[in-house]
Amino acid sequence: MIGIAATGTGKTAAFLLPIIERLAGQTGTRALILAPTRELALQIGEELERFGRGRHVRGGVVIGGVGMGAQAQAFRDKREVIVATPGRLVDHLQQGTARLDQIQILVLDEADRMLDMGFKPQLTRILQRLPRARQTLLFSATMAGEVEAFAAASCRSPVRVEVARSGTTAARAEQRVFLCSQEEKTPLLLSLLSRDALSTLVFTRTKRRADRVAKGVERAGIKVARIHADRSQGQRRMALDGFKDGTYRVLVATDIAARGIDVAEIGHVVNFDLPHVPEDYVHRVGRTARAAASGLASAFCAPDEVALLRDIERLVRATIPRADVPRDDPAFAAELARAGEGRAHQGVPSPVKHPEKLDIVLFRENTEDVYAGIEFKEGSQECERLITFLNDDLLKGGKKKIRTDSGVGIKPISIFGTKRLVRYAIRYALETGRKTVTLVHKGNIQKFTEGAFREWGYEVATQEFRDQIVTERESWILGNLESNPNLTVEQNAAMIEPGLEFGSPSFREELYAEVKSVIDSIGKSHGNGQWKKKILINDRIADSIFQQVIIRPDEYSILACPNLNGDYISDACAAQVGGLGIAPGANIGDGYAVFEATHGTAPKYADKDVINPGSVMLSGVMLFDFIGWIEAARLIENSLERTIQQKFVTYDFE
Numbered sequence: 192m193i194g195i196a197a198t199g200t201g202k203t204a205a206f207l208l209p210i211i212e213r214l215a216g217q218t219g220t221r222a223l224i225l226a227p228t229r230e231l232a233l234q235i236g237e238e239l240e241r242f243g244r245g246r247h248v249r250g251g252v253v254i255g256g257v258g259m260g261a262q263a264q265a266f267r268d269k270r271e272v273i274v275a276t277p278g279r280l281v282d283h284l285q286q287g288t289a290r291l292d293q294i295q296i297l298v299l300d301e302a303d304r305m306l307d308m309g310f311k312p313q314l315t316r317i318l319q320r321l322p323r324a325r326q327t328l329l330f331s332a333t334m335a336g337e338v339e340a341f342a343a344a345s346c347r348s349p350v351r352v353e354v355a356r357s358g359t360t361a362a363r364a365e366q367r368v369f370l371c372s373q374e375e376k377t378p379l380l381l382s383l384l385s386r387d388a389l390s391t392l393v394f395t396r397t398k399r400r401a402d403r404v405a406k407g408v409e410r411a412g413i414k415v416a417r418i419h420a421d422r423s424q425g426q427r428r429m430a431l432d433g434f435k436d437g438t439y440r441v442l443v444a445t446d447i448a449a450r451g452i453d454v455a456e457i458g459h460v461v462n463f464d465l466p467h468v469p470e471d472y473v474h475r476v477g478r479t480a481r482a483a484a485s486g487l488a489s490a491f492c493a494p495d496e497v498a499l500l501r502d503i504e505r506l507v508r509a510t511i512p513r514a515d516v517p518r519d520d521p522a523f524a525a526e527l528a529r530a531g532e533g534r535a536h537q538g539v540p541s542p543v544k545h546p547e548k549l550d551i552v553l554f555r556e557n558t559e560d561v562y563a564g565i566e567f568k569e570g571s572q573e574c575e576r577l578i579t580f581l582n583d584d585l586l587k588g589g590k591k592k593i594r595t596d597s598g599v600g601i602k603p604i605s606i607f608g609t610k611r612l613v614r615y616a617i618r619y620a621l622e623t624g625r626k627t628v629t630l631v632h633k634g635n636i637q638k639f640t641e642g643a644f645r646e647w648g649y650e651v652a653t654q655e656f657r658d659q660i661v662t663e664r665e666s667w668i669l670g671n672l673e674s675n676p677n678l679t680v681e682q683n684a685a686m687i688e689p690g691l692e693f694g695s696p697s698f699r700e701e702l703y704a705e706v707k708s709v710i711d712s713i714g715k716s717h718g719n720g721q722w723k724k725k726i727l728i729n730d731r732i733a734d735s736i737f738q739q740v741i742i743r744p745d746e747y748s749i750l751a752c753p754n755l756n757g758d759y760i761s762d763a764c765a766a767q768v769g770g771l772g773i774a775p776g777a778n779i780g781d782g783y784a785v786f787e788a789t790h791g792t793a794p795k796y797a798d799k800d801v802i803n804p805g806s807v808m809l810s811g812v813m814l815f816d817f818i819g820w821i822e823a824a825r826l827i828e829n830s831l832e833r834t835i836q837q838k839f840v841t842y843d844f845e
Contacts, residue, residue, distance in 0.1 A: 192326075192327070192328045192329070192346075192349055192350050192351075192352060193329045193339070193342055193349050193350070193351045193352065194206075194328060194329065194330045194331075194352050195330075195331060195351070195352070195353045196330075196353070202300070202330045202331075203234075203235060203238055203300070204238070204242075205330070206224070206298050206300070206328055206330060207235070207238055207239060207242060207243075208242060210222050210224075210248075210272060210296055210298075211239075211242055211243045211246050211248045212246070213295075213296070214248050214271045214272065215246040215247065215248055216247075217271065218269065218271075219269045219271070219293045220266065220269050220270060220271060220272075220273055220290070220291070220293055220294065221271055221272070221293060221294060221295045221296065222271065222272040222273070222294065222295065222296040222297075222298070223272075223273050223275065223291060223294050223296070223297050223298070223317075223321070224272065224273070224274045224275070224298040224300060225275055225276070225277055225280070225297070225298065225299050225300065225305065225314070225317070226274065226275070226276060226300045226301060226305075227276070227277075227300075227301050227304040227305045227310065228276065229254040229255065229256060229276060229424060229427065230418070230427065230431060231300065231301065232252055232253075232254050232274050232275060232276050233252060233254065233428070235252075235274045235300065236250055236251075236252035236274045239272055239274065243271075243272070248271045248272060249268070249270040249271050249272070250270055250271070250272040250273070250274060251265025251266070251268075251270040251272070251273050251274070252265075252274050252275070253265070253273055253274070253275035253276070253279050253280055253283065253289075254275065254276045254279050254424070255276060255278055255279045255282075255424070256423060256424025256425075256427075257424050259279075259282065259283065259286075259288070262279070262283065262288075263283065263286075263288040263289075266283065266288055266289045266290065267288075273289075277305065277310045277313035277314055277317060278310070278313055280313075280317060281313045281316055281317065284316065284317070284320060291317070291320045291321050292320070292321075292322060293322075294321050294322060294325055295322075295325055295326065296325065296326045296328070297321060297325055297326070297327045297328070298327075298328045298329075298330065299314075299327075299328070299329045299330070300330050300331075301330070301331050301474075302329040302330065302331050302341070302342075303331045303470060304331070304474075306341060311341070314341075318345055327342075327345060327346045327349075329341075329342055329346075329349075364460070364476050364477075364486050364487070364488040365486070365487050365488065366476065366488045366489075366490070366511050366512065367487075367488070367489055367490070367511065367512050367513070367514040368489075368490040368491075368492050368500065368511045368512070368513055368514065369489065369490070369491050369492065369513075369514050369515075369516050370492050370513060370516070371491055371492070371493060371516045372493055372494070373493045373495075373624055374527070375516060375518075375523075375527065376463055376491045376493070377404065377407045377526055378522070378523040378524070378525075378526035378527040379491060379516060379517070379523060380393065380404070380407070380408070380461060380463065380491075381407065381408070381411050381522050381523070381526050382517050382520045382522045382523040382526075383459070383461070383489060384408070384411070384413060384441070385520070385522040387458070387459075388440070389458025389459045389486075389487070390434070390437070390440055390441075390456060390457050390458050390459070391440065391441045391442075391457075391458065391459040391460075391461060392434075392441075392442050392444065392457050392459070392460050392461070392478050393408075393441060393442070393443045393444070393461045393463050394444055394445070394446065394460070394461065394462050394463060394464070394466075394475050395443060395444070395445060395463045395464050396445070396464035396466070396467070397445065397464075397621070397622040397623075398419040398420060398421050398445055398622065399619075399622035399623050400463075400464065400622065400623065400624065401417050401418075401419050401443045401444065401445055402417060402419075402816070403623070404443050404463055405417045405441075405443045406816075406824075406825060407526070408441050408443065409822060409825055410825055410829075411522075411526075413440055413441055414438065414439045414440050414441070415439055415440070415441040415442070415443060416429075416430035416431075416433050416434060416438075416439040416441075416442050416443070417430060417442070417443045417444070418430050418431060418442065418443075418444040418445070419444065419445040420445065430442060443463075446466065446471055446474075446475070457478050457486060458486050458487065459486060459487040459488075459489065460475055460476055460478050460486065460487070460488045460489070461489045461490075461491070462475055462476075462488075462489065462490040462491060463491055464491070464496070465490060465491075465492055465496045465499040465500060465503065466499070466503075467499065469499070469502040469503045469505070469506040470506065472490075472503045472506070472507070473506070473507070475488075476488040489514075490503075490511065495723070495724040498721075498724070539768065539769035539773060539835055539844065540769070540844060541767055541768060541769065542766065542767070543741065543767050546767045546768050548744045548745045549740065549744040549745075549764060549767050549768060550744075550745075550748070551740065551744065551747055551748065551749070551750060551764055552619065552625070552748070552749050552750075553749075553750045553752065553757055553760060553761050553764065554612055554613075554615060554616040554619070554749065554750065554751045554752070554757070555612070555751075555752045555753065555754045555756070555757025555758065555761070556604075556608045556609065556611075556612045556752075556753060556754050556757075557754055557778055558608060559603050559604055559605060559608045559753070559754060560602055560603070560604060560753040560754040560755050561600060561602055561754065561755050562754040562755070563601070563602070563603050565600060565601040565603070566598065566599065566600035566601070567598065567599050567600075568598055569596060569597060569598040570596075574597075574598060574599055575595070577599055578593050578595055578597065578599060581593055602637075602640055603640075604640040604641065604643060604644050604753055606643075606647050609643070609644050609647040609648060609651075610647055610648075610650070610651040612751055613628070613630070613647070613648040613651045613652065613751050614651050614655065616628050616749050616751040617651075617652060617655075617656050617659075617660065617726065617728075619749065620726050620748070620749055621656075621659060621726065625726070625748040625749055626726060626727060626748060627726065627727045627728075627729065627746075627747060627748040627749060628652070628660075628726060628727070628728050628729075628748070628749045628751060629728075629729050629730060629731055629736075629747055629748075629749065629750050629751070630644070630645050630648040630649070630728070630729070630730035630731075630751050630752075631730070631731055631732075631733050631736050631750050631751065631752040631753075631756050631757070631760065632644050632645045632730060632731075632732065632733060632752070632753065632756070633732065633733050633734075633756070634730075634732075635732055640753075641733075641753055641756075644753055645730050648728075648730070648751060649662060649728065649730075652728045656726075657713070658716065659725060659726055660725050660726045660727070660728050661713075661717055661722040661725040661726070661727060661728070662727075662728045662729070663727060663728065663729035663730075664687060664705075664709075665709050665713065665717070665722065666722050666723075666727060667686070667687045668683055668687060668706055668709045668710065669709070669710075669713075669714070669717055669718055669722045670722075671683050671686050671687070672710065672714075672718070673718070673719065673720065680703050680706050680707050680710075681703060683706050684699070684702045684703050684705075684706045687702075687706070688702055733752070733756045733759075733760070736750070736756075736760055737759070737760065737763055740760065740763055740764055740767075741763075741767070744764075744767070761774070761789075765789070769805070769844070770803075770843060771789050771806060772802070772803030772805055772806055772841065772843045772844070773803060773805035773806055773809060774789045774806055774809070775788075775789065775806060775809035775810040775812065775813045776788060776789035776806070776810055776813075777810065777813050777814070777817070779817075784814075784817060786810040786811065786813050786814040786817075787807075787810055788806040788807045788810055789806050789810075801841055801842055802841060803840075803841040803843055803844065804841075805831060808827060808831055809827075809828070809831070811827060812824045812827050812828050815827070
């Protein structure tokens with residue numbers, strides 16, 4: 192059976208109560224309920240305990256993030272109903288601690304979400320362990336096409352029951368959408384929170400975004416908790432329980448909380464970011480106005496999300512009312528002004544007029560370039576051997592020679608190191624909503640090291656993130672075509688390469704092929720303005736970036752550099768917002784992270800109590816933010832800023 196009903200209308204009870212009645216008096220594990228998230232599985236388990244106790248129907252919850260011992264015991268006890276997430280159930284099947292050969296009833300709750308989250312391989316493995324003679328029920332508020340295909344493959348003659356059409360939102364939820372910029376979203380949220388004391392559930396698109404929004408809410412003095420996949424099961428349970436009992440007024444979550452989380456009296460649901468999957472909007476809104484209650488559902492729509500809004504309105508078959516952004520509200524204006532301060536702490540001296548315009552995150556590879564530390568002292572036996580080898584072998588017959596009185600260093604830049612760095616930079620841009628990643632290099636001089644860094648950076652962008660990025664040259668080609676749809680390939684090429692007519696025939700043909708390739712390969716996916724919603728990947732010569740971060744800092748967001756360039760540029764940026772004395776630093780790898788001051792040590796200042804401790808303290812703030820200790824991070828940061836404003840400072844800030 193396929194069951195569809197609006198969120199908040201009691202789908203959980205619709206399958207739990209009949210299961211309890213059917214299994215009363217039976218022994219052995221007879222029913223399996225699968226849910227996409229731990230929170231939903233725990234909630235179903237709580238309801239099973241509540242209703243099944245009187246009928247002596249026992250349940251066990253099998254989820255990740257906790258030990259497997261008690262779960263294995265539930266299988267050994269042959270509890271009548273098992274509620275599980277697919278991944279952890281497969282773990283038990285692999286270890287031989289779970290048997291499903293007596294299952295009579297299979298329930299897939301939020302079936303579309305399970306398939307959307309990539310659980311189909313696990314579901315297939317689970318189905319192979321179940322008896323073919325069983326009842327299968329699929330429940331959800333929405334029913335995407337892949338669910339019907341899955342049902343057709345796994346069920347025999349499924350019956351479709353719709354209490355409400357797929358895509359129906361909670362009837363008592365007052366929906367509204369605010370058209371605003373990305374920069375206005377946090378001020379808008381704080382303005383709405385200042386109007387009332389409603390419990391509020393805020394949905395963001397990414398884990399890092401959830402952390403950032405929670406910081407803003409906490410800074411406003413509002414009790415807030417977070418739920419996302421990087422939080423431990425204990426942290427997630429504590430956050431949800433605290434939200435339920437009123438300890439926290441606001442819960443910021445990714446879509447992990449959108450499905451089936453039943454918290455009484457959620458007064459306001461905020462879509463801080465519109466979901467990429469329009470069906471998720473229905474589930475998000477369904478967290479308020481449950482049962483007979485009413486509630487608010489607000490959506491924030493930035494210019495790059497208008498297409499997502501159209502998809503949502505097409506699904507719900509209605510135009511969501513527009514609401515005015517309260518730009519005159521003091522809470523809105525105060526947060527917008529605070530955000531405009533960027534990374535420049537108030538009271539910190541700066542040599543530039545507008546340090547608040549600088550908001551740059553810099554990624555640099557810390558194991559290569561000159562930081563590889565491969566060098567040989569002038570006059571040493573190793574250095575003389577290397578120079579002889581280079582001059583007499585590799586450079587033999589050429590005009591270039593290395594002077595024999597030189598010290599020599601080796602500057603390695605690898606494909607692995609480059610692609611790892613650029614991959615992290617692009618992922619960070621996706622997670623935080625930043626719009627530009629700039630590859631910084633000296634490829635005009637060092638073609639096979641830093642020039643290769645540029646080429647390998649573009650490779651990882653276009654090969655691994657094709658749907659999410661557009662290169663600068665691609666944006667020119669697509670932009671030209673949008674301005675004039677009748678533009679020929681040759682005309683387009685001439686616009687992106689002025690003076691093309693003076694180039695060689697082979698150069699012109701190469702450029703024509705590039706333009707045609709861009710139009711053919713991404714014209715449909717990125718054309719008609721879609722490229723403007725993508726992350727822009729461009730590159731700049733290192734020399735020019737030193738100027739750009741001073742005269743046009745607001746045009747750059749993320750810089751990816753070989754180490755030496757990054758070392759210089761990070762100091763140039765830090766000078767605008769207080770210098771190295773207050774600049775935090777971190778070395779973050781795949782499995783380890785070290786947070787440290789950027790300015791090192793200076794023996795002549797030892798024991799004199801004159802060096803700015805801000806760099807060490809803010810590196811600690813970075814550490815706390817990284818591990819999720821947001822409250823501790825904000826206390827330190829706010830205290831440091833107040834100390835600076837009171838002029839209780841070291842000599843460099845006087």
